[in-house]
Amino acid sequence: MSRRDRPAKPALSQETIVDAAMVLLDADGLDGVSMRRVAQALDTGPASLYVYVRNRDELIGLLIDRIAGTITLPVVGPDTDWREQLIELMLNGIKALGRYPGVAVAMFANVPDSPNALALTDALLGLLTQGGLSRQARAWAVDLLALYIVAAGTEETLHAQRGTEELRKTDVHRGAREVFAGLPAEQYPNITDLHEELTYGTAEQRTRWSIDVMINGILATDAKPS
Amino acid sequence: MSRRDRPAKPALSQETIVDAAMVLLDADGLDGVSMRRVAQALDTGPASLYVYVRNRDELIGLLIDRIAGTITLPVVGPDTDWREQLIELMLNGIKALGRYPGVAVAMFANVPDSPNALALTDALLGLLTQGGLSRQARAWAVDLLALYIVAAGTEETLHAQRGTEELRKTDVHRGAREVFAGLPAEQYPNITDLHEELTYGTAEQRTRWSIDVMINGILATDAKPS
């Protein structure tokens, strides 16, 4: 309880603050990362944090950069398959974001200007260049792919959050299928007709298909449509 | 200030609660819709709301359904252009979500099981059927398209929120371009190379291109990839 019972009483700094926040994020998701809880973990009052961090939003930005840094970027060689690497990179990004409930949502807010987020964007662009796309197609494509990574990551974390909360026994798919199947056919003819197909496949299969669709679409679409 | 100065002192009900919440949403975005503020607008205490609404999440769900109801669904005729209608429907959806800061994000959380959200899904499926897609392709495609609508809507509202806050003078594009242009070329070669293209085009142009890409991709992709 007293000072000397603690490991090493780290001096306050932006890094130690982000470290502490990361521990809380791991345990309780972004909702668990409050200024007060971070301060408590560091054995101070919340006001002390504001010396090293402008506000909670900036702290979240720093967490995002940490997470973005864990995504392994592809090593581009002379005869690597750009398409397979692109898919792999996107799946890695989605998985990384999926690990931390609430973080991906926060990425919608700002242009990703943190070092690790920029590195990811640059890597995506590099792979698209290998794909032989026009300059404008590459530029617009990276926007779409980045949006998808964030969106798919968000979906994953929020489903996970729900899952732990209440209905982990009946998995989401089964639940959704029954909802779809039980709908009035006159009102929603297309949904009821396809209720089996709508819930078919694992999350990874479905994500892979979506990524495939986008790559095929990018290759097939001129960068300046009518 | 007293009772008789007010219009008609509406009796409390789920509908009046959602009405009041909608007014707050319009004025201040989802952050402005707190149980306490809604109660205040209805001249009661927050506890009273819990008779008609399980919790804030359910209230938000009701708001989402209201907004989904404002999206005009396409009237399918014998010789209408399914592709153009699909694009139009998606743009309408994105615009509807874009009007209310914070709402689109909330849609990631749950499978959209509200009447109006289901109607939108059914309409999308109908158009995809007209496009001659296989059953499985339609089912997976509607997932991807719905995810994009929510993601693009989220992006729009959050940018709008930021915009009103601080930097409305220098628009986002100009800001982003300068950020990209000023980056170290050794570290981010692809971004700096394409910094002009990365910020080229209006939001609608870019969105249209993305939708085009997805439709082309869906048409080109078998529903059961390796």
Next chain:
DNA sequence: ACCTGAACACCGTTCAAGT
């Protein structure tokens, strides 16, 4: 059944005062 005052357990952020 419906409504409510009061409380519980939290938030982010600021600011004057201390060292």
Next chain:
DNA sequence: ACCTGAACACCGTTCAAGT
């Protein structure tokens, strides 16, 4: 310069008590 106690202005939700 860094740190902090205390306060300000909020939250969602519950619950006993009233009508």
